[in-house]
Amino acid sequence: MAIPVADSTVDVLIVGAGPAGLMLANWMSRFNLKTRIVDKRGTKIFNGQADGLQCRTLEILDSFDIGHRIWRESNHMVEICLWNPDETGRIRRSDRIPDTIVGISRFQQVVLHQGRIERFFLDAIKENKADLKVERGVMPTTFDFDASKAADFKDYPITVTLRTLTEDEATPCQSGTASSPGGTEIQDGLFRSNLAPDDTADLIARAELNSRAGQTEVVKARFMVGCDGAHSWVRQQLGYSLTGDSTDYIWGVLDIVPVTDFPDIRMRCAIHSESQGSVMIIPRENKLVRLYIQLKEVPLGEGGRADRSKITPDVILKSAQKIFAPYTLTYTHCDWWTAYQIGQRVGDKFSLDERVFLAGDAVHTHSPKAGQGMNVSMQDTYNLGWKIALVASGVCDPAILKTYETERKKIAQDLISFDHRFSRLFSGRPAKDVMDEEGISMDEFKMAFEKGNMFASGVAVDYKDSLIVSRSTSPSTSTLIQNSDPGRTISIGMRMPSFKVLNQSDARPWHLQERLPSDGRWRILVFPGDITTPTALSRYTSLGTKLAAKNSFLHRFTPPGAKIDSVIEILTIHSAPRRDIELTDLPEIFHPYCETIGWDYWKVFADDESYHEGHGQCYENLGLERKGAGAVVVLRPDQYVSWVGEMGDYEGLEKFFGGFMVERK
Amino acid sequence: MAIPVADSTVDVLIVGAGPAGLMLANWMSRFNLKTRIVDKRGTKIFNGQADGLQCRTLEILDSFDIGHRIWRESNHMVEICLWNPDETGRIRRSDRIPDTIVGISRFQQVVLHQGRIERFFLDAIKENKADLKVERGVMPTTFDFDASKAADFKDYPITVTLRTLTEDEATPCQSGTASSPGGTEIQDGLFRSNLAPDDTADLIARAELNSRAGQTEVVKARFMVGCDGAHSWVRQQLGYSLTGDSTDYIWGVLDIVPVTDFPDIRMRCAIHSESQGSVMIIPRENKLVRLYIQLKEVPLGEGGRADRSKITPDVILKSAQKIFAPYTLTYTHCDWWTAYQIGQRVGDKFSLDERVFLAGDAVHTHSPKAGQGMNVSMQDTYNLGWKIALVASGVCDPAILKTYETERKKIAQDLISFDHRFSRLFSGRPAKDVMDEEGISMDEFKMAFEKGNMFASGVAVDYKDSLIVSRSTSPSTSTLIQNSDPGRTISIGMRMPSFKVLNQSDARPWHLQERLPSDGRWRILVFPGDITTPTALSRYTSLGTKLAAKNSFLHRFTPPGAKIDSVIEILTIHSAPRRDIELTDLPEIFHPYCETIGWDYWKVFADDESYHEGHGQCYENLGLERKGAGAVVVLRPDQYVSWVGEMGDYEGLEKFFGGFMVERK
Known part of the structure; x- marks a missing residue:
């Protein structure tokens, strides 16, 4: 192992350069603070992953002057169509509702893949502070916290060793390529067929990894934020864990250009078939459509986990075809695919002494269908960023940092219960009639959808009283x-x-x-x-x-x-x-x-x-x-x-x- | 003199990379045609020059997917305020009218300096056709036209020699720096204090000029378009001239961040003082304001031309201060300044055998205050570009090319008469009363302004009947x-x-x-x-x-x-x-x-x-x-x-x- 090559101090060390980490780096780029952001992956995301952006998220991104880029490039989802079995068991459109509640925001829900959002953040950061760059292929390996320094917010209680990975180490595993019906090779990860031109520099930078591979460095930080996902290394260092459980529901995801006679393929749709499971349709940019498809026939292995090796794009497509019947569905182009088992977990503690924080998937995980994940994660660090910056700059008292956990933990918990209720309604079999108690009432589903839209919009967030939210001193x-x-x-x-x-x-x-x-x-x-x-x-x-x-x-x-x-x-x-x-x-x-x-x-x-x-x-x-x-x-x-x-x-x-x-x- | 280094053929050779030339290159970048564009200047424009964009121009730019960039970055002009002398001779606000007629377009008039428009074109061209680059510091030196080849639109009747200039040759003369009241050095040309970051590459490219200086090259072209300004080299080769005349009215232009107590400094204003002349205010981006200031005390030299050496920013400012009185006006930051003598000239012929064309200032020049120049120039080549492209690609018959002159010459003539009438009303002294026949009626001025707004918007353009505008076959x-x-x-x-x-x-x-x-x-x-x-x-x-x-x-x-x-x-x-x-x-x-x-x-x-x-x-x-x-x-x-x-x-x-x-x- 190489010896450490340089010691340095930073105000803020961000671990993880997904949407939550980049939102935070973007905040920091607007202040005169020394910030570093590292990510163990060798490149950014180019397709797949998260895609839904709620109207409050667009308001926030617009406040950083990047909302308009998303608004132009994304697909706007305007209407939700609900499809349910009729008395003969055939699926029929039963309802149309607006996708975003009318009048609550100047934006509406849109869809654009995570990689583009990350690109816009990277551009904004570069514009504000050219020397704040994501250090890719770099991961922290040791963590030390000197609690005696925690009370002095000018001091550096955090010590972390950073190690530069080799290119192999920095490339996430692909779970194997598979042939689509049309013969195209597809992957469920960093497939680059739709590589946007402005990402080229990222790919070139990747080539530099090997020359630094194995180097380590010791960094002292005033603040550290773990935006490093569901398997968060930072969370592990703190000894914190997520609690919750998983369900038996297995869903597949296909990002395809669909060839179909289903009339609402460009609408957001919730389809409940009589007995073959459910589909959610998310129409996307560039003629793509994302289908969330319930997989009813995947056997669970040991420990109640699905056997991932049994799931291929063909298996997912065949499930979709049964649900869409009598409409036809196929494709020649598949951009990305994956599968997941629904579960909900949330963290109990979001911070260590207001010096180390956790955000995003590191403190809450759930199913993706509600289009919440990327939104709530970015909103975590949107909430945290200015607080750290104003405390570190000496503008505000460190006491305001406690509001991060009080404000965001409640949101995480609300999200988990929303997703729990929503997933059950989505994955359940439609009730045949009012006497069918095991089935899901389609009226209840519609109501949940409509009510859920206010929560999902992000506009309903309502922070409780604190030093900086003062209902008590606003009596009039x-x-x-x-x-x-x-x-x-x-x-x-x-x-x-x-x-x-x-x-x-x-x-x-x-x-x-x-x-x-x-x-x-x-x-x-x-x-x-x-x-x-x-x-x-x-x-x-x-x-x-x-x-x-x-x-x-x-x-x-x-x-x-x-x-x-x-x-x-x-x-x-x-x-x-x-x-x-x-x-x-x-x-x-x-x-x-x-x-x-x-x-x-x-x-x-x-x-x-x-x-x-x-x-x-x-x-x-x-x-x-x-x-x-x-x-x-x-x-x-x-x-x-x-x-x-x-x-x-x-x-x-x-x-x-x-x-x-x-x-x- | 060096010998020619390479011979080549192109479908379209564009001379001049201002707004008209870049609009044309932008059209060409969307077709599979070989195009080159040369400009004798070593770099693009960074500030000053034209700035007004009418609503029809924004519609056109939006049709190329760059309208939104201008809409965001520009200053929007919403209201025009008219200021006239009251009975005591003091200037007063007499009227407010909307700057763009309500309901005629989804855009309104905006202001953004020419250099940014050129940047957006360059970006759009690069996105469509990365190998179509403006060749700067390159000018044509010889021209030959083989009329026997003109009838076969697959043939190359045009032969031009191109010469690469030295850096000195490619740098436009500055008419001397001058001190502003606050002591800043200012120039009336390529002053780079507000250099936008994405222009850096242009400045670097300029450094390459010297290594190629003096090289010449012979090019054969199917089409050539002269977008090379009022002193057009292409027009000279064709032996065509502009006809018209100039007036005694001399105006100065200051682009400044004004320090003033004049209440409408962020409105578009037309100010007629009792006897000190007139001012037009054009509020711009980045806190800048452009002032067009009538200079009443500049002596005319031989041939009726103003003595340019007598005009400095201080002279212009002092004239403005007299017109603004009793309001105060000064500045510490001046971005650009110039002066001009009002005149109107228009070309008789816009084309040689529909193979060589003239566009923009090469066929019409006039005063800048109406905010028309850049608009009409870009609209010339917007009209021409698709016609050349569809003929060159074999989609349409060459006969459609004749409509360029019939359609655009009328516009140029209308523009000249509009400017003639408008300039007279603007530069004239306000009438003291209805008996004051030498004075200008302020009611007439207001009416001209309101009526002129429809013309100026560009929306009123109405092309006459031809192969491609067919009222006669549309009887119903x-x-x-x-x-x-x-x-x-x-x-x-x-x-x-x-x-x-x-x-x-x-x-x-x-x-x-x-x-x-x-x-x-x-x-x-x-x-x-x-x-x-x-x-x-x-x-x-x-x-x-x-x-x-x-x-x-x-x-x-x-x-x-x-x-x-x-x-x-x-x-x-x-x-x-x-x-x-x-x-x-x-x-x-x-x-x-x-x-x-x-x-x-x-x-x-x-x-x-x-x-x-x-x-x-x-x-x-x-x-x-x-x-x-x-x-x-x-x-x-x-x-x-x-x-x-x-x-x-x-x-x-x-x-x-x-x-x-x-x-x-």
Whole structure:
């Protein structure tokens, strides 16, 4: 074994470069922190794997300026068709429902394979911080944690040895190639027939592995995050485990270009056949369709596990054909295939002393059909990233790190129960009639689907009270917010909904969320109401005066010499007619002046009619009265609502921020 | 002088790699034709120059899959504010009007500097045809045309010598650096402070120039297009000239980050001061604002030309400050500046024997303020590109090439008169009252602005009758099309308007134009009406049967063995409820079957309500009755409407295509 070649220290060491790890690296690339990310695989993923992206995930990716790339390239799933046996046992379309609940987001569910999402992250990271690169073919081999250093968040309690693998070691096993009906060779892993052109550099980099093979290095880290999948090495080091169980349900997956007369092959479909099992259809990009196919005839081996060697694409296709009958189904092109046994497991502890964290599949595993896995995993590190960054940068108190586990463990548990219920309904045999108690009621299935859509969208996430989600200090919320449509109104603990507003200075319509980029800043959204009225204007001006004062919390929490909007940004959305307001008449703190670039024209917005894109009705949708007393809303750097107060409650605002922000000298 | 190093033949030689040349190269990259593009400059443009993009231009760029990049990166201009002297002589905002007429396009006018547009073209070309690269620092030096070969469009009548320049020769002159008020060095040319990262490769390539400097090469071409600007070398070779005249009006241009208390600095503004001249404000990307500033105090030298050496950024700024008063205006960052004398000139001949063509500034020059130059230039070669490509590929008869001059010369002439009228109104002194006959009426100015917006949008372009625009053989148009809103209805000679429709197979909403990519195909849009009614279905089926027949024009004009949609694509937009139609019940010709990839799910659309994006009301907007007799619309590869007929008029359709399509063996 080679001796260690270099010792180094990092602020954050990320283990695993799948969607969760890359989301975290992407966060870190926006801060002045030393970050490394390693992955034991020699290359990124090129096809197959996860594919579903929920609307909240798209909102998040858009806040990093990559949502539009996914929105364009992905297949949009608009409608779900339910197919059930009719009285003769033949499958019939029984229902159509919208795939994403109407009105909860400006995005809808789309499908695009994991490799493309990873590519967009890699591009974004490169744009922000060219020297933060995924170190592939590198894995940690030893771990040491010095608990005595854990309380000092400037110190480095973590020591890890990293080893560069040989190319063979870094290439995941393929479970054998197999012939498709058309004769094409297919694989269930890194099959590269649809290799996107911008991945070439990754393949070249892989060639460098051998020259470094066997080298080891000792790294000291302030933080480490295990995004290293269901068999997480980091989790093993911590001695944590997942609990849960697996079922007898075996499913196969085929990514194919289908040749079929089934009329809804480009719709998301749930097909329950009378007795041959179920299929879910996920129409994808590039004419591909993913089929999740229940395999009823695969024998279980010892320990209740399916015998993987008995499963081939042909076996899966034949099962599908029985379920699709009398419709025909075949293919000549298969892009990827796999099989799995449904199970649900969740971790009990997500962190060691808020210095080592687990995220994604390392703390929750479940079946893929609900299209949740990649979403919840990325949202884990979306939740964690800014917290680590703001603590490591000295902006926020380390106490906020505890909220990662309290917030995300509940989501993981909800996900596990959702999947448990959903899988049972999906894999069960349809009831023949109301007396058939062993069968699944198709009405119940439809209801579960519809209700499940709110959960699955990611928009329903509702974080409980903590230092940074403060219902208790926002007593006036119920009088300020008149609407209760989930996903459309301001609700503490939930993400800020988005409606179109107009820039006061140039009349351009923006979705509110487009002005809430994930850049690590807290935001105060000021809704002063109709500031053509003296009362509203006076409340607004009075708040402005307090915020602008030299000893205001805004100044105290902003480093001396830094721009006043660098830690907390203030945005105004008023409900006066845009044409009746002049930006220059408003208090300076709401559109700060700079000697070299003049006034800031990008912070004040009007809830008014646009020329070309209608009226966003932002106030009404959010539950605010246009002519009312207004409101102040604090958003975390991840767009979740922290605090809501009256326009006059400067003290409440100050107290809220005082609970976790660090005063700067 | 070095001897020629290599002789070669090309199908198309493009001289000049500005927007017009790159648009043409971009077209050519989509065909299997040998194309070269040369430019005498050593690098592309990085800032300054043209910036305005009209809505029709965005539609065109979107048809090449690059519109979205511009839409995201550009500044959107939404409102125009008019500022005039009040009775005391102080400038006041007198009016606000929408910058783009509401409802004529899915895009609105935006601003982004020319260099970024060129970058997006270069990326698109690389994606289509990696070996088609701009040869920079290369200029043609001799030209020969063998008229005896002009009639055989397979032959090469053009001979050109190309010479590689030295780096010095390839670098455009700078008219001297100058100090800005803040002390920054600024240039009026290739200033690189805002160099976008993806331009690096261009700068590196420039370093290669010297090693090839002085080399010459003889090239034989089937077609040559001069996109080489106002001083066009190609035009000189043909002995053609531009006619027109220049005025006494001198204007300066500053691209700055303004520091000002003028309230509408982020709006497009037309400011007429009482006696100090006029300013147009064009708010741009990256906090920049472009100011067009009338210079009243620049003396004219010999020959009526302004003395350029007397013009500096300070002179321009001082003129602006007088016009803006009492508002203040200064800057510390200047990105680019220039000055020009208004004039309008247009060419008489656009082509030599339909083998050598002129486009863009080579055939029309005018003042930049109307934001037309780059647009009309790109639209010249957008019009020309597919014609050359389809003739060179043997798809269409060479006779269609004559339409380039007949169609585009009229546009150039309209542009010249528009600019003439507009410049006079802009540069003139505002009238003091109705008796002040020498002054310009501000009401007349406003009206000209509003009317000019339809012309300026590019949507009003209306090509006259020819082989490929056939009003005369479309006699039933007036009974089929009930609407006459310009820009919103089907009108022969104009571009096809766009409204949202739903894909029959997956319910996804698309703007109709998104399904009309510029790929060189002709398209037949079939509007069969409500095909749940037996009459409409029978008309639709009957048309399908004729189109599918082995001796149909569709088969005769498609090469044997090629896909049936490879020359002419048929799209259906029906008005039946989407849920009442099954794709598999419709005639195969409207959704062709392929043994390896199954049915085509991307050719049939419904004019119906979507879940998340409203109802496009495509039939109503286009002027078609939902329950009516339907219509068939033929579109050219550039989205212009060629022919409109009844559902039953297969013979008319056949006759129209028979006029210019080549039968394939």
